[in-house]
Amino acid sequence: MLHRSFTLALVTVAVILATLLHTADAASRSSVKNILKVTNSLRAKHHAPPLKWNNKLATYAQNWSNRCVFEHSHGQYGENLAYGYPNWGSVIRDWYSEVKDYDYDHPQFNAGHFTQLVWKETSEVGCGAKVCNNLCPGCKLYTCSYKVPGNMMGDNWRYFKQNVIRP
Numbered sequence: 001m002l003h004r005s006f007t008l009a010l011v012t013v014a015v016i017l018a019t020l021l022h023t024a025d026a027a028s029r030s031s032v033k034n035i036l037k038v039t040n041s042l043r044a045k046h047h048a049p050p051l052k053w054n055n056k057l058a059t060y061a062q063n064w065s066n067r068c069v070f071e072h073s074h075g076q077y078g079e080n081l082a083y084g085y086p087n088w089g090s091v092i093r094d095w096y097s098e099v100k101d102y103d104y105d106h107p108q109f110n111a112g113h114f115t116q117l118v119w120k121e122t123s124e125v126g127c128g129a130k131v132c133n134n135l136c137p138g139c140k141l142y143t144c145s146y147k148v149p150g151n152m153m154g155d156n157w158r159y160f161k162q163n164v165i166r167p
Contacts, residue, residue: 031088032058035127035144038092039117046118047165054147056108057126058141061143068132078116083132083141091142092117096133107160112151120163 032053040050057077064073072079096162098114107115116122127144135141152159 009156029162031127034126035088035092038089041112042096043118045167048118048120048163049123049150051123051125051146054124054126057124057145057147058128059126060126061126061145062130063111064145065128065130065132065143068130070135076149076150078119078122078146078151080113080116080146081142082113083135084139085142086129086131088129088142096132102164104161104164104166107117107157107164109151115160115164116146116150119146119148120165121148122146122150123148 035053036053043050060073060075060077061079064079070081070083072081080095082091082094095113095117096110102114104113124147125144127142129140129142132139132141134159150163154160154162
């Protein structure tokens with residue numbers, strides 16, 4: 001009798017956990033879909049191909065956000081960071097708003113979020129977010145990691161000229 005009760009309890013816990021994990025996956029899929037939709041619509045304006053989601057990049061970005069430190073990782077991927085926004089759409093549109101500061105004829109590093117977002121050679125993205133009360137109460141730290149990284153100069157800013165295309 002005790003064995004049957006224990007088995008029933010384990011099954012109940014397993015069902016509850018599966019439901020919770022499924023709900024988390026559904027929310028995650030929704031965020032991924034939104035991130036790709038907003039990002040790719042903005043990239044299309046600059047004749048850049050759509051990005052694909054990369055789970056390895058997402059894990060890297062999530063691990064970085066989990067640190068709750070607003071600084072770049074200086075890792076092998078391109079990276080955009082933000083905090084204090086209500087959702088991914090707001091974050092990505094704010095990164096894109098730097099387009100107003102970008103001079104296509106004389107590129108510089110004054111619009112790095114924008115240029116990484118639309119960098120033509122970039123093909124994959126993964127993102128993560130975490131509530132980080134140390135940054136501001138209830139604020140999320142948003143991190144997106146990009147492969148191939150953007151913002152590479154080359155001779156006479158050649159890579160910017162090849163990868164950041166006028167609308």
